[in-house]
Each structure stands twice: as structure tokens, then as C-alpha cells.
Amino acid sequence: MKKILNRATAPTPNFFKVLRNVGLALAAVGGTILAAPxxxxxxxxxxxxxxxxxxxxxxxxxxxTTTNDSE
Known part of the structure; x- marks a missing residue:
């Protein structure tokens, strides 16, 4: 469990920051479609x-995803 927490708080490469934001947008769009009135x-x-x-x-x-290779 400690390794996962360390990975989550480690620096993230720029490419994966962009992918993370795209994923957040997709999740928001999907949630909006599911919750449509x-x-x-x-x-x-x-x-x-x-x-x-x-x-x-x-x-x-x-x-x-992290840039730290020591883990």
C-alpha cells in the first residue's frame, strides 16, 4: 500500500499529465450523459x-505513472 501512495505522490511526466486531463474530461462527459435529465x-x-x-x-x-526509476 505504501508503494502505491508513493507512486501517486511522485512527479508525473508531462505526457501523462495530459492523458490524465483527457481522462478526467472523458469521465466528466460520460457522467454527464449518464445523469442527463x-x-x-x-x-x-x-x-x-x-x-x-x-x-x-x-x-x-x-x-x-512516475519518472522515479528507483521503485
Missing amino acids: VALPAIVVTIGGYVAVAGGVLTAASQL
Whole structure:
């Protein structure tokens, strides 16, 4: 557990900072589609769920990428 916390707080390369931000945006778009106050077709809601999950995974993976090679 300590290694994961150290990786999460270690410096992140610039490329992965950009990917993290893209992931956050995807998660926000997916969440907005899922929480839309109007009735949407089932396929749109399904795609919104996949986009939200993909954004969350991309964000988590990008945050845990580090430049520190000693671990």
C-alpha cells in the first residue's frame, strides 16, 4: 500500500499529465450523459457508461505513472 501512495505522490511526466486531463474530461462527459435529465436512447446511455469507465481507468493509470526509476 505504501508503494502505491508513493507512486501517486511522485512527479508525473508531462505526457501523462495530459492523458490524465483527457481522462478526467472523458469521465466528466460520460457522467454527464449518464445523469442527463432527459430520456436518451439506450445506446447513448451505454456508450456514456463506457466513456466514463474508460476515463476513470485512463486517469488512474496516468496518475500512477512516475519518472522515479528507483521503485
